[in-house]
Amino acid sequence: MALDNKILDEINELKRKYEDERSCLLPALYLFQREYGWLSPEALERVAEILNIPKATVKGVSTFYAMFSHKPMGRHLIQLCTNVACMIMGGERLLDILKGRYGLEPNLTTPDRRFSLVIMECIGACDTAPAMLVDTDLHGNLTEENIIGILERYE
Amino acid sequence: MNSRESVLLKNADRPGPAGIDEYGEWGGYRSLHKALSMEPGQVLDEVKKSGLRGRGGAGFPTGMKWSFAVADPQTQKYLLCNADEGEPGTFKDRIIIEKNPHLLIEGMVISAYAVGAASGYIYLRGEYPKAKDILLRAIKEAYEKNYLGDSILGKGVVFHLHIHCGAGAYICGEETALIESLEGKRGQPRIKPPFPVNEGFSSKPTVVNNVETLANIPYILEIGGDEYAKIGSPECPGLKLFSVSGHVKRPGVYELPMGVTLREIIYTHCGGIRGDRKLKGVIPGGVSTPVLLPDTIDCPMDFFHLGKVGSMLGSGAVIVFDETVDMVKVCLRITKFFEHESCGKCTPCREGVSWLRAVLERMSNGSGRGGDKDLLTEVSNNIAGKTFCPLGENAAAAVQSFVNNFGDEFKEKIKSG
Numbered sequence: 001m002a003l004d005n006k007i008l009d010e011i012n013e014l015k016r017k018y019e020d021e022r023s024c025l026l027p028a029l030y031l032f033q034r035e036y037g038w039l040s041p042e043a044l045e046r047v048a049e050i051l052n053i054p055k056a057t058v059k060g061v062s063t064f065y066a067m068f069s070h071k072p073m074g075r076h077l078i079q080l081c082t083n084v085a086c087m088i089m090g091g092e093r094l095l096d097i098l099k100g101r102y103g104l105e106p107n108l109t110t111p112d113r114r115f116s117l118v119i120m121e122c123i124g125a126c127d128t129a130p131a132m133l134v135d136t137d138l139h140g141n142l143t144e145e146n147i148i149g150i151l152e153r154y155e
Numbered sequence: 156m157n158s159r160e161s162v163l164l165k166n167a168d169r170p171g172p173a174g175i176d177e178y179g180e181w182g183g184y185r186s187l188h189k190a191l192s193m194e195p196g197q198v199l200d201e202v203k204k205s206g207l208r209g210r211g212g213a214g215f216p217t218g219m220k221w222s223f224a225v226a227d228p229q230t231q232k233y234l235l236c237n238a239d240e241g242e243p244g245t246f247k248d249r250i251i252i253e254k255n256p257h258l259l260i261e262g263m264v265i266s267a268y269a270v271g272a273a274s275g276y277i278y279l280r281g282e283y284p285k286a287k288d289i290l291l292r293a294i295k296e297a298y299e300k301n302y303l304g305d306s307i308l309g310k311g312v313v314f315h316l317h318i319h320c321g322a323g324a325y326i327c328g329e330e331t332a333l334i335e336s337l338e339g340k341r342g343q344p345r346i347k348p349p350f351p352v353n354e355g356f357s358s359k360p361t362v363v364n365n366v367e368t369l370a371n372i373p374y375i376l377e378i379g380g381d382e383y384a385k386i387g388s389p390e391c392p393g394l395k396l397f398s399v400s401g402h403v404k405r406p407g408v409y410e411l412p413m414g415v416t417l418r419e420i421i422y423t424h425c426g427g428i429r430g431d432r433k434l435k436g437v438i439p440g441g442v443s444t445p446v447l448l449p450d451t452i453d454c455p456m457d458f459f460h461l462g463k464v465g466s467m468l469g470s471g472a473v474i475v476f477d478e479t480v481d482m483v484k485v486c487l488r489i490t491k492f493f494e495h496e497s498c499g500k501c502t503p504c505r506e507g508v509s510w511l512r513a514v515l516e517r518m519s520n521g522s523g524r525g526g527d528k529d530l531l532t533e534v535s536n537n538i539a540g541k542t543f544c545p546l547g548e549n550a551a552a553a554v555q556s557f558v559n560n561f562g563d564e565f566k567e568k569i570k571s572g
């Protein structure tokens with residue numbers, strides 16, 4: 001609850017940015033996801049209450065956007081791009097490496113909750129393809145040889 | 156890279172973003188001073204004279220768009236910067252924001268002054284967390300120096316600027332979907348008309364411009380619209396950023412005059428194909444634009460000429476394929492992208508693109524059926540012209556271009572199945 005009060009302050013701050021409170025919805029969802037790592041049904045309910053938006057609407061909006069997760073995620077989120085530029089530069093082969101080393105597959109989390117993996121549609125790093133985001137860090141020029149070394153830095 | 160000093164890519168080769176002092180040392184915010192000493196209508200005239208066309212993909216004349224918003228009698232207006240940069244292959248807007256954020260901010264303040272907008276938002280794609288931090292810091296600096304706020308440069312001009320983050324939906328790059336998203340809704344396109352210039356954010360007149368479009372504005376003010384119009388193609392002049400990826404020796408973002416040919420981009424600026432292999436095909440403007448064969452690479456890269464060879468400039472994202480690439484697989488990957496990103500609002504796009512994907516998938520797996528190549532054409536034709544926004548249309552045109560240009564490869568997939 002203390003955490004929620006902090007978020008509440010931030011949401012009140014947000015309201016000054018927009019004329020209509022409804023515009024705070026995406027940023028508010030981001031705040032809850034930042035604090036809890038995902039958007040639980042309770043979190044969606046809290047957002048609905050705070051912004052005075054119907055619960056079903058909040059859920060409808062939230063599930064439209066790929067970056068909001070509605071199930072618990074691992075400590076680190078691997079966002080691997082397999083769009084055209086990354087694919088032709090070998091991005092898909094990296095999937096096999098992740099599977100081999102961590103048993104990790106798209107949209108799944110390792111049993112130790114260390115990593116979750118999602119496949120991305122272009123992360124705007126095509127000059128260093130293949131590329132991935134780990135949490136907020138961008139890593140490019142990935143190879144079958146260097147990807148594990150990079151990930152091992154994330155406990 | 157090229158003889159002229161970089162304008163949009165200034166600082167791009169250095170590690171961090173340029174701070175406000177550094178930007179000032181290069182003459183930054185001088186164009187804002189100049190603009191505020193002019194009438195808004197005079198600023199608009201310079202942009203009209205420059206011939207600048209939107210760099211977000213559609214290529215709409217910027218001055219004309221602004222004048223529609225100015226003409227609307229409502230007084231409260233908005234300026235939105237489209238920094239959603241979702242078109243696969245595109246990474247130019249990110250470079251501007253991460254390396255030279257004040258160029259975008261200065262461009263926005265000048266544009267807001269010209270159109271009469273007192274507040275604006277940068278709709279930034281969620282996949283760019285680093286760019287967000289850099290922009291936040293730059294906006295704060297600009298407020299401190301009075302380049303943003305309630306009386307910019309002490310002249311009573313008001314402009315407030317905020318960042319709004321997207322959350323991973325390509326369709327939110329479409330301007331009306333972007334507005335829906337900014338209003339806290341699902342990012343589904345609105346019917347046009349009314350156009351955003353009359354009824355946009357909060358139903359108010361709203362100008363939506365791409366990052367690169369806005370980043371050109373300070374330079375246009377600096378050298379004047381007439382001078383700017385002399386750069387590159389006479390039909391659609393100016394500086395253009397090309398994001399080049401795939402099998403070239405030196406991928407990256409290049410600032411070149413509009414009308415440079417694909418050949419020059421690939422072989423001169425990017426050093427040619429890796430391993431000196433043969434070129435098989437090239438997508439000139441992001442995956443939404445039809446793929447071209449090597450015999451068309453002498454076409455000037457601009458909105459006008461690419462249309463004549465059956466493609467589009469799009470976002471200027473050049474993806475280069477060497478002779479080893481399986482084009483059916485590329486076509487399948489592109490279709491999967493569109494299937495994933497279709498917002499689901501209209502049936503031809505939602506159902507048609509899934510169907511295309513299913514057919515391509517079995518072809519790619521080697522289990523293609525006899526009529527599959529024609530089926531792709533038939534389904535594409537049933538999507539084209541029947542969708543609510545250009546996404547569905549672009550998906551169909553992209554698939555069709557692969558089938559037309561690499562028909563033998565598609566036939567192979569059927570034989571081998």
Ligand SMILES: Cc1cc2nc3c(=O)[nH]c(=O)nc-3n(C[C@H](O)[C@H](O)[C@H](O)COP(=O)(O)O)c2cc1C
Nearest residue numbers: 209210211237239240241328329330364365368545
């Ligand atoms: C599906 C779709 C996606 C789009 N994505 C973007 C984008 O990521 N960035 C962008 O600036 N424009 C994008 N556009 C174009 C915008 O709708 C709009 O034309 C543009 O932002 C206007 O700015 P400009 O005139 O400066 O180009 C997209 C259009 C469509 C149909």
Ligand code: SF4
Nearest residue numbers: 498500501504544547
């Ligand atoms: S064409 Fe596709 S993306 Fe566009 S409105 Fe229709 S369903 Fe949505």
